[in-house]
Amino acid sequence: MILERMFIGASTVFVSLMLGSCSKSIQDSPGFLDQNGDGVEDIIYEFEGDFYYELVDRNFDGEIDESHKYGLDDRIVSSKVDSNLDGYLETSIFYEFGTVSKVNVDRMRDGQVDISFAYSEGEVIFADKYYHQTDEGAARIGRIDFEFGYPVSNEIIMETEVSSAEFSTAASVGR
Ligand SMILES: [Ca+2]
Ligand SMILES: [Ca+2]
Numbered sequence: 001m002i003l004e005r006m007f008i009g010a011s012t013v014f015v016s017l018m019l020g021s022c023s024k025s026i027q028d029s030p031g032f033l034d035q036n037g038d039g040v041e042d043i044i045y046e047f048e049g050d051f052y053y054e055l056v057d058r059n060f061d062g063e064i065d066e067s068h069k070y071g072l073d074d075r076i077v078s079s080k081v082d083s084n085l086d087g088y089l090e091t092s093i094f095y096e097f098g099t100v101s102k103v104n105v106d107r108m109r110d111g112q113v114d115i116s117f118a119y120s121e122g123e124v125i126f127a128d129k130y131y132h133q134t135d136e137g138a139a140r141i142g143r144i145d146f147e148f149g150y151p152v153s154n155e156i157i158m159e160t161e162v163s164s165a166e167f168s169t170a171a172s173v174g175r
């Protein structure tokens, strides 16, 4: 019984060590990791000043789908993610003290944020979506409120004078 417990204890430590080195223990890891064993690196670490980047090829096609930025204290700063795997990292995630503080999406792939999710204490509280001006009508902004991570309102869409560049800048404030 005691031996059994010791074994479970030891296994747990071993597993957490394994997981630790897979995710981001940079001291113990080689320059790159090959998760699917095809000889091609799919997690790469790059160092730049006071930060390092964990670049992940999630679907093993040779293209990076996630870029995570960490401080040298291993605290995550921000991520860029290609959620729909179309080759463009459209989603930017920002963190404060390890929890998500904002998510910005460049859905139109023009370098400007067009959906912005605001977070409070790690939970999304509302999302704003920018609709470009068209031949039919003015630019608009839609808002959806969230509670406990779920939308609790229909999208309320209002015409706006704000340009897409201004929307993007406001969404990126302090970043
Ligand atoms: Ca690989
Ligand atoms: Ca990929």
Ligand SMILES: [Ca+2]
Pocket (backbone or CB within 6 Å): 081, 082, 083, 084, 085, 086, 087, 088, 089, 090
């Ligand atoms: Ca994408």
